[in-house]
Amino acid sequence: MHWLRDAYRFVFLLLLLATATAQAQPDPLPSWTDGPTKAAIIDFVERVTEVGGPDFVPVEQRIATFDNDGTLWSEQPVVEGMFALERLRAKAVEDPSLRERQPFKAALEGDKVYFSQAGPQAVAEVLALTHAGMSETEFAEAAAAFLRRARHPDLGVPYTALVYQPMLELLAYLRENGFQTWLCSGGSQEFMRVIAQPLYGIPPERVIGTRFDLKPSERDGRIEFRREPRIATLNDKQAKPLNIHVQIGQRPLFAVGNVHSGGDIAMLTYSAERSGPSFQLLIDHDDARREFAYQEPDNASLSAAREGGWTVVSMKRDWQRVFAQPQAQSDRQRSE
């Protein structure tokens, strides 16, 4: 009965292999420190995907929305702002009167105090002037060229190197578990569409952003849309849930934003008010050594997180690695 013993041995080996494979299942979030934040994320994902479990959520309701600036990549400075500034400088050469008119004067002079007082509408005006008067195709080409050419003023690396590695892992982990990952950014929809697929694997139809009035026009005999210098929706604060409603039609099961201007509180609240389970993640920029440290003067986002029981990410404690491109990290540390 040699063959029978061999067969048993073979089955035993198979079982051993299967067990080893199960145990060797790789850590889905290797750049996250083992601890309560990482555990809370994994616990939530396991609960809502457990077929037959009390918190199971069907795949079509697994909507995850991510803010972009300060959530998926660094926002010191805001990259689209640097793009707008480059375009504004070029426009000011053609039309020097821009140097005397606000908010363009402040933008050209780097007057941050003006913008912090004037609020998002002033930023929107700069965006409108620098983003309008082009077809979508021309805009996409201009944005892509900027991203290839531009370097971070302090770090000297391309902005695309400043994507957060732990967030790339979180995006992939959620998608592996049947989640749709969406971008919901205060940046313009078209700028975000240029980066969303190559940087985050998020397709154009899952990008929600600030939008301009669009006017149908013709270019090379084809219908195109020209941006008018008027904001149709400034996708910040209360507008985020509203535009999520328009483009998704469901409350996010998983929503991620960051501490900076309170811009994500409404989106995370909207998610938290979902019937049934939901998860809110708020990123706190508390790592001056590896990235940047900044707070809100009124602490609104952290207060909302405490009140709502949201999970707060301390970049310092919860992330073992910050940037997707290791070069960016060492440059950051050298630049100190």
Place this chain on the structure above:
Amino acid sequence: MHWLRDAYRFVFLLLLLATATAQAQPDPLPSWTDGPTKAAIIDFVERVTEVGGPDFVPVEQRIATFDNDGTLWSEQPVVEGMFALERLRAKAVEDPSLRERQPFKAALEGDKVYFSQAGPQAVAEVLALTHAGMSETEFAEAAAAFLRRARHPDLGVPYTALVYQPMLELLAYLRENGFQTWLCSGGSQEFMRVIAQPLYGIPPERVIGTRFDLKPSERDGRIEFRREPRIATLNDKQAKPLNIHVQIGQRPLFAVGNVHSGGDIAMLTYSAERSGPSFQLLIDHDDARREFAYQEPDNASLSAAREGGWTVVSMKRDWQRVFAQPQAQSDRQRSE
């Protein structure tokens, strides 16, 4: 060498089985008449999905957009119009002055001539009055209740029975081939979201429609959006490509509309102008016996189809069966 002969026999049987399976692959469009229209659809889908073929289109670009009324279900009468009328009648009981004001007077009196002259803006005003002042949840409940209760005035069946069986097969066939199927309707986004998933398997985030201004409000302590009586976008004609750009960000690879008011010409043109392959399907309502026969006074859609080389569906010739629910068919024939 028995075992060798047996092995050959076994392989032969396997091959036979494989061939039989390949031959027995079921017709993906069984309700479509074998002929040039069906062949053109299948040929296109096979070309763009053939890995390594000259017309291959990556799965993330396989966007299909469908008009709703007259394309996926019958539009005689327009179902959302009947819903609006029911609500308008209820409002006229509360506020009798509506009976004297246009366009409400015309709607209450069934004055079709008024609407054909006043154009889509008049319809929009009726929609605005009857769809506004509710939260999204309340609206969805009201629409779902209407669809359960209401019956087609001539056929006596629920409106949901008047979905076209050949189009259900086309939706499923495209999805099996990696296409995203989107609804792009002149109807309101919220009404379409109520029917899209149960009738067509289209999730809420893939519904593009007419939208009202939304105002954040609270209901039971949660953020909700109330519709204001102002149209934000009337998703018809030129607005269809524009809203496809906003919600999808790509030109449709496959676009389907119907002859009625020229409302789909811009969407099909936008698709036809895609770089690389694309397919446009235009449904001609020429079957008075099984459905309804109607034309455009200026023949604009059929002229555009001829000029653009779009594929025209003759419901009479190309569809062996019209309605998804057989009951509707026999009732239609009895009602003559």
